[in-house]
Amino acid sequence: MKCVIAGGNVKVLGRAVHSLSRIGDELYLEPTESGLSFRAVNSSRSAFASFLFAPLFFQLYEPGSAGPDTELFRCKVHMKSFLGIFRSLPSLEKSVGKCLILLKPRASRLVLQLHCKYGVTKTHNLAFQECERLQAVFDTQCCASRLCAPARVLAEAIVHFPLTLAEVTLGTGPGGKISLRNYVEDEAEPSKTMLTELWLAEDEFQSVAVAPGSHITFCLKEFRGLLSFAEASNLPLTIHFDEPGRPVIFTLDDTVLEVHLVLATLSDAESSSQSPSTNSMSHLPAPSDDFADDLESYMAAMETSEGCSEGLPSPTFSLHVPRPAKSKPEKEEEEEEEGAVPGTPPHKKFRSLFFGSVMTPGRPGPATTQEVLAEDSDGES
Amino acid sequence: MPFSAQPPASGERYALSASLDNARHLSSLLRAVHFQDHATCLATASGLRVTVEDAKCIQANAFIQAEIFQEFSVQEESVMFRISLSVLLDCLTIFGSSSLPGTSTALRMCYRGYGYPLMLFLEEGGVVTVCKINTQEPEELLDFDFCSTKVVNKIILQSEGLREAFAELDMTSEVLQITMSPDKPYFRLSTFGNAGSAHLDYPRDSDLIETFHCNQTQTNRYKISLLKPSTKALALSCKVSIRTDAQGFLSLQYMIRNEDGQICFVEYYCCPDEDITEAEL
Numbered sequence: 001m002k003c004v005i006a007g008g009n010v011k012v013l014g015r016a017v018h019s020l021s022r023i024g025d026e027l028y029l030e031p032t033e034s035g036l037s038f039r040a041v042n043s044s045r046s047a048f049a050s051f052l053f054a055p056l057f058f059q060l061y062e063p064g065s066a067g068p069d070t071e072l073f074r075c076k077v078h079m080k081s082f083l084g085i086f087r088s089l090p091s092l093e094k095s096v097g098k099c100l101i102l103l104k105p106r107a108s109r110l111v112l113q114l115h116c117k118y119g120v121t122k123t124h125n126l127a128f129q130e131c132e133r134l135q136a137v138f139d140t141q142c143c144a145s146r147l148c149a150p151a152r153v154l155a156e157a158i159v160h161f162p163l164t165l166a167e168v169t170l171g172t173g174p175g176g177k178i179s180l181r182n183y184v185e186d187e188a189e190p191s192k193t194m195l196t197e198l199w200l201a202e203d204e205f206q207s208v209a210v211a212p213g214s215h216i217t218f219c220l221k222e223f224r225g226l227l228s229f230a231e232a233s234n235l236p237l238t239i240h241f242d243e244p245g246r247p248v249i250f251t252l253d254d255t256v257l258e259v260h261l262v263l264a265t266l267s268d269a270e271s272s273s274q275s276p277s278t279n280s281m282s283h284l285p286a287p288s289d290d291f292a293d294d295l296e297s298y299m300a301a302m303e304t305s306e307g308c309s310e311g312l313p314s315p316t317f318s319l320h321v322p323r324p325a326k327s328k329p330e331k332e333e334e335e336e337e338e339g340a341v342p343g344t345p346p347h348k349k350f351r352s353l354f355f356g357s358v359m360t361p362g363r364p365g366p367a368t369t370q371e372v373l374a375e376d377s378d379g380e381s
Numbered sequence: 382m383p384f385s386a387q388p389p390a391s392g393e394r395y396a397l398s399a400s401l402d403n404a405r406h407l408s409s410l411l412r413a414v415h416f417q418d419h420a421t422c423l424a425t426a427s428g429l430r431v432t433v434e435d436a437k438c439i440q441a442n443a444f445i446q447a448e449i450f451q452e453f454s455v456q457e458e459s460v461m462f463r464i465s466l467s468v469l470l471d472c473l474t475i476f477g478s479s480s481l482p483g484t485s486t487a488l489r490m491c492y493r494g495y496g497y498p499l500m501l502f503l504e505e506g507g508v509v510t511v512c513k514i515n516t517q518e519p520e521e522l523l524d525f526d527f528c529s530t531k532v533v534n535k536i537i538l539q540s541e542g543l544r545e546a547f548a549e550l551d552m553t554s555e556v557l558q559i560t561m562s563p564d565k566p567y568f569r570l571s572t573f574g575n576a577g578s579a580h581l582d583y584p585r586d587s588d589l590i591e592t593f594h595c596n597q598t599q600t601n602r603y604k605i606s607l608l609k610p611s612t613k614a615l616a617l618s619c620k621v622s623i624r625t626d627a628q629g630f631l632s633l634q635y636m637i638r639n640e641d642g643q644i645c646f647v648e649y650y651c652c653p654d655e656d657i658t659e660a661e662l
Binding site for chain 2: 078080081084087088091095109118119120121122123124125126127
């Protein structure tokens with residue numbers, strides 16, 4: 001794979017990397033015919049982000065050729081290493097004219113070369129690991145509610161919440177107003193907690209198509225990363241959401257760039273008692289710390305729920321390399337099994353997102369096989 | 382010894398006495414070589430030289446020539462003593478280290494001779510501080526025997542081009558590898574850290590390069606932890622000269638312009654690192 005990014009797009013790339021660094025510790029690179037995709041997932045698999053740069057974003061884009069038996073080469077690198085190259089956005093803007101990215105599978109090196117002013121060239125040779133496809137399962141068509149607002153509006157709203165705030169609840173209220181309030185755990189002492197709530201009028205949004213009385217609670221940390229990217233790029237942000245427990249999807253759309261951020265949301269059983277809504281998930285069993293239990297109960301609930309359309313992935317969808325419970329750890333997932341995982345502290349109450357099987361070519365579709373839930377496609381070991 | 386708040390008249394019974402209207406002319410240069418607690422001061426008729434060394438591998442010198450001072454007098458041929466550089470800097474910046482335009486600390490420095498402390502009289506806005514810093518026996522300094530006739534490769538470039546590079550050096554790399562060559566890559570700085578290797582290439586015709594005299598291709602490695610402190614000198618300077626001799630000894634000379642436009646120099650000498658095995662290029 002070989003591509004060249006020129007001019008102002010170098011800074012856009014840098015910003016995307018900064019945004020992804022708020023999600024996970026590894027940056028997944030996947031060249032496709034429709035562009036180069038940068039992805040990240042957090043350690044608890046409750047947040048997934050993908051930046052797809054279309055071929056037109058690049059001055060030169062050669063994804064490489066896929067043979068009849070081989071797919072286009074994918075890899076992942078340490079986020080810190082990649083971020084280090086784009087660390088200073090002002091200096092990127094000031095001195096970098098061109099960025100070349102070259103994937104050399106045989107040399108086991110990902111080469112990033114920055115052509116700077118005064119003829120100076122910075123070449124970074126990063127070690128990478130081959131990896132499976134990282135794809136969270138989601139479908140924006142499946143979401144009952146959709147909001148679209150300029151990033152600035154949301155940024156100005158979020159600024160009222162302290163930086164330490166973990167979760168925020170987005171809700172729809174009377175008169176088409178949209179509310180944002182900090183999520184307070186039930187165990188918190190009412191006299192010691194500060195509640196912040198703000199309401200946005202419908203006309204602040206570019207479009208509002210929401211199910212009345214709906215609300216979702218999600219983590220703010222990962223969202224902030226996307227928000228600063230959206231603000232800097234001056235793109236409107238679309239929020240697709242459904243019932244509590246189902247992931248919320250934030251999207252940014254541009255002619256040369258497609259961004260998705262998928263966050264798990266608190267399911268209704270755990271959310272604040274003020275929430276009125278009932279949904280097919282409300283009789284989910286209480287969450288336990290053991291991921292495997294959560295997963296099975298979630299899947300059981302999925303099977304009994306009505307689902308929303310054929311767009312919904314079948315509950316028997318193979319899971320891509322889940323947390324250890326029963327299955328053997330894959331080689332590339334080793335780092336995720338370490339005890340103390342840096343990054344977003346796993347929130348026990350958030351369901352992990354479904355991740356697509358490697359078998360799936362692209363968008364989620366019904367799984368072909370039912371029996372394997374936890375093994376990777378590399379085969380039994 | 383009777384302690385008087387009045388500074389003595391210049392030259393009277395003092396091995397070294399000097400006056401400086403703006404102590405920052407001295408403190409900023411000393412900071413550029415402050416990577417060890419102690420320094421050796423050598424005062425001659427030409428001025429003051431402050432030397433800091435580490436690990437018997439690296440030596441930094443700050444030169445403040447006599448012309449920078451309003452008064453500078455050395456009674457003997459030379460006066461030498463060892464002193465705590467940390468304490469000296471703390472005293473010189475006792476009125477604070479922020480550089481507000483229009484305010485400056487005036488300095489008077491006196492040294493009676495061997496065994497006596499260094500006396501500093503600092504004044505700002507009518508407030509006077511007197512400092513007495515003990516001196517020690519000077520230790521023998523390294524002699525890198527680096528003279529211009531032995532230089533193999535020499536590059537002079539604008540500091541602006543190196544500042545960012547040095548500030549962002551991959552410190553997980555044990556070494557900084559410097560390649561200087563009449564052929565490509567001409568001038569290359571390389572690190573080999575946990576993330577992988579990184580190379581910074583400067584073409585010989587770059588606008589940043591003022592002088593390019595490379596006769597031989599040389600690649601030398603230096604312990605990055607020893608060179609990193611030179612970033613301070615680089616940050617202050619407008620120009621830097623990089624020279625190597627046949628054994629790979631490195632000389633970095635920084636031209637620093639002070640607030641009044643006067644030129645001072647700081648230099649770093651470093652031995653090449655022999656222990657490191659052949660690194661990937």
